[in-house]
Amino acid sequence: MAPTTAEAVRAGRIDDVQELSKNKSQIPNRFIRNNIEESSLDVQSSIPVVDLSRLAAGCGEEAVKLSMSCREWGFFHVINHGVDSDLLRRIEKVATEFFMLPLEEKRKYPMIPGTIQGYGQAFVFSEDQKLDWCNMFALGLEPKCVRNNQLWPAKPYDFSETLEEYSEEIGKLCNRLLRYIAISLKLKSDVFEKMFGLPVQAIRMNYYPPCPRPDLVLGLSPHSDGSALTVLQQGIGNPVGLQILKQGKWIPIKPIPNALVINLGDTIEVLTNGKYISVEHRAVTNLESDRLSLVTFYAPCYGIEIGPMKEFVDDENPCKYRNYNHGEYCKHYVTSKLQGKKTLEFAKIH
Numbered sequence: 053m054a055p056t057t058a059e060a061v062r063a064g065r066i067d068d069v070q071e072l073s074k075n076k077s078q079i080p081n082r083f084i085r086n087n088i089e090e091s092s093l094d095v096q097s098s099i100p101v102v103d104l105s106r107l108a109a110g111c112g113e114e115a116v117k118l119s120m121s122c123r124e125w126g127f128f129h130v131i132n133h134g135v136d137s138d139l140l141r142r143i144e145k146v147a148t149e150f151f152m153l154p155l156e157e158k159r160k161y162p163m164i165p166g167t168i169q170g171y172g173q174a175f176v177f178s179e180d181q182k183l184d185w186c187n188m189f190a191l192g193l194e195p196k197c198v199r200n201n202q203l204w205p206a207k208p209y210d211f212s213e214t215l216e217e218y219s220e221e222i223g224k225l226c227n228r229l230l231r232y233i234a235i236s237l238k239l240k241s242d243v244f245e246k247m248f249g250l251p252v253q254a255i256r257m258n259y260y261p262p263c264p265r266p267d268l269v270l271g272l273s274p275h276s277d278g279s280a281l282t283v284l285q286q287g288i289g290n291p292v293g294l295q296i297l298k299q300g301k302w303i304p305i306k307p308i309p310n311a312l313v314i315n316l317g318d319t320i321e322v323l324t325n326g327k328y329i330s331v332e333h334r335a336v337t338n339l340e341s342d343r344l345s346l347v348t349f350y351a352p353c354y355g356i357e358i359g360p361m362k363e364f365v366d367d368e369n370p371c372k373y374r375n376y377n378h379g380e381y382c383k384h385y386v387t388s389k390l391q392g393k394k395t396l397e398f399a400k401i402h
């Protein structure tokens with residue numbers, strides 16, 4: 053008789069963290085790290101909160117806050133963002149329901165190695181690489197040609213229609229944010245829209261089950277995002293898990309109900325020649341609570357050439373990055389393990 057999933061987990065052949073968590077198994081060695089930098093306990097400040105409705109009303113003070121956030125933090129919370137809070141709850145519900153399905157059901161949508169779509173652990177390339185305490189389910193969304201329809205789950209029944217609606221709303225939000233970001237850089241408001249062509253949008257749902265030894269594992273390895281913009285929705289009522297690196301310290305980002313976390317990705321750092329920053333971040337786990345995050349990546353179409361814009365290069369700000377094809381950067385990103393800002397070395401001029 054074929055061994056059951058639980059037996060396989062106990063025998064250490066399956067590294068599905070939800071199964072490990074449920075079965076209260078010993079943490080396999082592959083998850084255990086020996087030198088996790090602690091987070092900062094004496095944090096006075098958190099990421100800025102930007103009010104999109106005030107930006108839309110032309111409020112200068114808010115525009116200054118946006119530009120400060122992008123220069124100094126690379127992260128901010130956005131409120132009054134126009135995405136319906138009911139939709140935020142609905143996407144959270146279908147994502148949670150998906151992760152709660154039996155392993156056999158989720159394994160119908162496996163992440164194929166070398167890609168980052170489907171259910172499983174992304175960015176794993178070798179047997180000796182440490183694993184993250186996280187289950188991921190990732191799907192390409194826009195343009196339609198990046199979709200792999202076979203990976204869209206049949207259960208829960210309202211998953212696809214909810215994701216479709218969510219994707220459209222988050223896409224609109226990214227477009228609006230990029231306009232205000234362009235204005236804050238004294239560029240034409242539609243400069244990124246024109247440059248990016250048909251933008252590529254993808255979602256990654258991260259589920260972090262409780263972990264018996266949060267001090268020994270990471271939920272998600274430190275990395276910067278390969279996108280232009282990332283929109284991160286943290287589950288309402290979930291514990292803190294996301295941390296960002298600021299001045300050498302890991303700072304926890306406490307969820308604000310109905311706000312969304314925005315961070316700039318590598319594309320914006322390169323385009324602005326480092327004026328706006330793509331900041332390293334990671335996720336940690338919790339002893340008793342699980343945590344869900346829904347992360348949308350918004351990026352240019354693969355075909356375009358990226359490099360520092362001339363507006364940001366002068367004698368005082370020498371060019372830090374070479375020009376490259378964005379599709380090649382994406383390929384490089386998804387075939388490299390997550391390791392801080394290492395992937396951006398691809399474009400760095402030394």
Ligand code: OGA
Binds near residue numbers: 272294333334
């Ligand atoms: C990501 C990410 C953080 C989190 O998926 O790129 O940074 O809190 N996630 O899940």
Ligand code: NI
Binds near residue numbers: 276333
């Ligand atoms: Ni990230």
